[in-house]
Amino acid sequence: MYFLKTSILFSLFLCVFLLLISCGGIKPGGGKSGKILYETFYVGEQGMQYFIKPLVFESKDSELLLDITFRYKDKVQDSATLNFSVKGKDLIKQIDTFIISTTTNDSIFSVQSDKIEYMFAERKKDEYVSRFSTKMPLIEIQKLFKNSTWKATIKSKEIPTKQYVSISSTQKKIQKLNQSIFFIF
Numbered sequence: 001m002y003f004l005k006t007s008i009l010f011s012l013f014l015c016v017f018l019l020l021i022s023c024g025g026i027k028p029g030g031g032k033s034g035k036i037l038y039e040t041f042y043v044g045e046q047g048m049q050y051f052i053k054p055l056v057f058e059s060k061d062s063e064l065l066l067d068i069t070f071r072y073k074d075k076v077q078d079s080a081t082l083n084f085s086v087k088g089k090d091l092i093k094q095i096d097t098f099i100i101s102t103t104t105n106d107s108i109f110s111v112q113s114d115k116i117e118y119m120f121a122e123r124k125k126d127e128y129v130s131r132f133s134t135k136m137p138l139i140e141i142q143k144l145f146k147n148s149t150w151k152a153t154i155k156s157k158e159i160p161t162k163q164y165v166s167i168s169s170t171q172k173k174i175q176k177l178n179q180s181i182f183f184i185f
Helices: 002-024 138-144 168-180
Strands: 038-042 048-058 062-072 079-088 097-104 107-113 117-124 127-137 150-155 162-166
Touching: 048 150, 048 168, 062 138, 062 150, 062 162, 079 097, 079 138, 097 127, 097 138, 107 127, 107 138, 127 138, 150 168, 162 168
Parallel strands: none
Antiparallel strands: 038 048, 048 062, 048 162, 062 079, 079 127, 097 107, 097 150, 117 127, 150 162
């Protein structure tokens, strides 16, 4: 009888223990933090590397996805790498100019690059995805984050100039990223 009571108590204890452990990995529901919008990596003497996950911009017939990578330690002193994909009906292999702009205090602030590297293009169903990379001064990118309404413009000899606007979810992400990352600058 003692053995039976002991094994029942042990089994009960084991079930409660397993139940408590299985609930330990659950995170509380609360609000979403900016942390889901970017990843950080420690890079030693160079501080932290930040990777901002793709932000979506739309035009009437295509979409632009922009991700940003940069390093920061004590002060802003480097450039940011901007990789972007253009998804649409046109196959684009060359972009001559890439501009990101926003309106601040009733004036337009823009950052421009004329050195755009073509990475690759692929076909997905009935559209093309063309991938490009460029660098822009990080201090200028930081200024863009002061306002969440962005416009991206690509100019190319292959296609007419295209303008893309930040969708509402991207604007919310830009605000969260400004509060989560760029306040440290």
